Amino acid sequence: MTASPSTTSESEYTARHLQVLEGLEAVRKRPGMYIGSTDSRGLMHCVWEIIDNAVDEALADRGDHVLVTLHADGSVSIADRGAGIPVDIEPRTGLTGVEVVFTKLHAGGKFGGGSYAASGGLHGVGASVVNAVSSRLDVEVDRGGKTYAMSFRRGEPGIFDDGKAGPSPDSPFQPFTAGSELRVVGKAKRGVTGTRIRFWTDPQIFLRDARLDYDSLIARARQTSFLIPGLTIVVRDERGLPDTPGADGPVEEVFRHDGGISEFTEFLAPDPGLTDVWRLQGEATFTETVPVLDAQGHMTPTEVERLCGVDVAVRWGTGYDTKLKSFVNVIDTPKGGTHVAGFEQSLLKVFRKQLEVNSRRLKVGNDKVEKDDILAGLTAVVTVRLAEPQFEGQTKEVLGTSAVRQIVSKVIERELTARLTSTKRDDKAQSALVQEKVVAEMKSRISARLHKETQRRKTALESSSLPGKLKDCRSTDTGRSELFIVEGDSALGTGMAARNSEYQALLPIRGKILNVQKASVGDMLKNAECAAIIQVVGAGSGRSFDVDAARYGKVILMTDADVDGAHIRTLLLTLFFRYMRPLVEAGRVYAAVPPLHRIETSAQGKAKGEVVYTYSEQEMRQVIAQFERKGKHIKQPQRYKGLGEMDAGQLAETTMDPARRMLRRVTLKDAENAERVFDLLMGSEVAPRKDFIVDSAQALDRERIDA
Incomplete structure (x- = not known):
């Protein structure tokens, strides 16, 4: 009788096939x-x-x-x-x-x-x-x-x-x-x-x-x-x-940093501070059962008392990005663990309690604040120190010691409550700012959720939720549609006649919008122009912004080709960078490039006159010189002080018609530069602005002063 293959395989697999790897x-x-x-x-x-x-x-x-x-x-x-x-x-x-x-x-x-x-x-x-x-x-x-x-x-x-x-x-x-x-x-x-x-x-x-x-x-x-x-x-x-x-x-x-994690928090922070760095510290003991080698060489389960020290630095800023770093002893735990869970659990508990106490002043209503509302704009470093922490694997990315969660939670609850209820003038002012920011984030999240629930494209006639001044387009194809944000009613009138209403929408803004660089989230949402832009784009704002929910494929900033127009464009860029950044990252924000001059030559015989648009004084002089060399007679060059001075055909030809217009795509670097300029020129820090003015005084061209 012959053995089956499986029997043969089993008989060939013996102890001599096992390998014992010694040492290293x-x-x-x-x-x-x-x-x-x-x-x-x-x-x-x-x-x-x-x-x-x-x-x-x-x-x-x-x-x-x-x-x-x-x-x-x-x-x-x-x-x-x-x-x-x-x-x-x-x-x-x-x-x-x-x-x-x-x-x-x-x-x-x-x-x-x-x-x-x-x-x-x-x-x-x-x-x-x-x-x-x-x-x-x-x-x-x-x-x-x-x-x-x-x-x-x-x-x-x-x-x-x-x-x-x-x-x-x-x-x-x-x-x-x-x-x-x-x-x-x-x-x-x-x-x-x-x-x-x-x-x-x-x-x-x-x-x-x-x-x-x-x-x-x-x-x-x-x-x-x-x-x-x-x-x-x-x-x-x-x-x-x-x-x-x-x-x-x-x-x-x-x-070398003698300031410890307070300095670390300032270093990590991506935005201007709403509060100082708050240091939350404490310690507690817990018992843990571990195997210990006894005198006879046997491993015996033994209860050991451990000391866990908690040291946390937190700071809220004006932005909405969250930077949270956690450490056990000096080990970076990028995937968190029980210490981070205890920290976040306590944050939510403390803020819900404080907002309930101050609900009338903050106009909280019946809505519940969520963890993400509190984390918006938070920079935090969470550290715990204890002997023999339990990790998941040799790479030590997640802390597993369960008792640490409760210890961290209790320390944070005690210390953070003391900060938020402090009667000291600075602490009281900063506590109010943080709570207002959290409530504003909550309202922004709820608003974004409502927008998402009504994602279906609607025209201004179909929906009363959109601003009445929006001149919407008929197309429901997001990939094709364009939103022009225009400066003033005069530009709106010309734009209405110049646009293709099938896929081009117009939203006018009155003058210069709020400088969101140093305004709170609440102030930004209260501002009619900022709120209208966020509402019309339809994808929310801040950390809850959903780029896939945006109602338009392109957002085009169409401002005058002068200093005021550049100022307004920079303000708009700052708004998009701070509260609708994914739209910029996706390359869906553009700046229109309207011309400064229109140069027209007279007709000569059967030859028709030529029309050339130029975008700078130097380019205008070069074009005029070329025409003069060719012996062509030039009519009085037209200088546009604003978009409203163009007729509909000229605006369509130069700025709105996709076949002939010129657009400049806004990159993340452009938006970052806009924010940096506004932080320097209009931020809350006075000293850098003074230094800039003093250093730049010598480079000023006095002929450019309008006086």
Whole structure:
């Protein structure tokens, strides 16, 4: 009787087919499990692991200086002035502390032994993993008046025979055989301790195009210096790579911020401040059941009391973008976790309670404020510090310690309530501004929702919800339709005759709209012109803006070709940039380019006269000179002071007819420049405006003054 295929397969699969990966071999076999990937991200993760170990010394008050050097040969070194890695013998393994840290997975001083109350390293695999994926790693330790050294090749300890060219992973290597040796290579100054690590990543592990990202390194160094006040981090680039700050020679950048996360919040904020930075701090204890190794070597579940410190900085600005960064110890948690959940839960609870108390003054009505209304314009840095936090994976992107949520929530509720109900003059004024902003955001969200519910295109005759002054088009094809925002009733009259009413709509505005750069959201919504524009576009405003709901494919700003027209256009651009930015990003906002002059030649015999429109004084003089050279007689050139001075045919020909007009698409950079100019010339900061006026006085052309 012959065996079936399945029986044969089962009999061939025996214990000898199983592989047991010892030590660092597992890391080299499956590096992605430990460093995320083998591209540039994994390479940067290795650098972070060593930097975090150096920063942990500063967290434990055992050092205040970290030097990161990018060497010309592609290696990276990190030096700190911490306590130094232990150099004595670890009793269980019989190896020195240095060798244990760099060759044994899950070995280190951060498993609750009391050496680190809070740290970035948690799993004891960081240094050993970096060693495993490096073609060479050198470590030097200053401790007890001596300098100790040890080298590794792909995780194996030994000695490199370096020549005059200096250390290199390609130098001859002799592994230790009988027993490893921690060499004494010099003397350290009395009282000086620290660790220096230099490593070369292994080309057998990493992809050929894996590169260190200098900008990411700088951003991480700056971020860490904000999180640990008093810590100095120096990044030195010796690579001389093109398109980097160090292209022309070695360059150093030094980061130190004694203001901590208050400074960090100001640095992150994308808009002018509505409030100062409010610091919300507190701490509480919680118990956690963890396995602890007892005297007999058994893992025993034990209840441990933990201390969780909460430190949060918040600041509301005039805009609606949200910037929220969260950290556990010094670990960035970009995907949040229990600390962020506790923060947001408490924000919602506190504001709902305060708005209920002040509902009559703020005219809240029966509507409920939502989380997004409160987060609009908020810049916040949420940090918690605790021993042995629980994360999801070695990359530590999400905090999982459940008790932290309640602790953060209680601290924020207590501290934020105290701020919002404070009787101090500044706190009281800022509290009122924030609550008004939140209510305005709520009303804006509700308004946007109502617009979305009535998304179907309607003409002015079909819907009384649109402003009566809107001269709508007949087409319901959003991709084809155009909205012209025109300056004044005279331009509207000419535009009505010049437009194609099938797909071109006109909305007149009276003069100069509100400067939304320094106005609150509430003031903007109360302004008739701003409200009309947002209503007609029909896609909401701020963070609730839905570009797919916009009623027109193009929005064209059609203002006079003079200084006042440029002023109005800049005000409109600022409105679109701050409250309808996705429309700008989608390239659907345009500026019409009306001409300044109309030059017409007289008919000569059978030849008809020519008409040319020009857009500047210089262009007008050039055209006149060309006609004169050809011997053509020129009628008196017509100078347009405004769109209302054109007749319908001229306006259609130059500005509204798609076949002949010229439009300038507004880019995000144009809108940013408009906002920057208004922030300078009309913002709340007086000093920059004064400096601008003084500096620009010499460049003024006095002939341009209308006096």
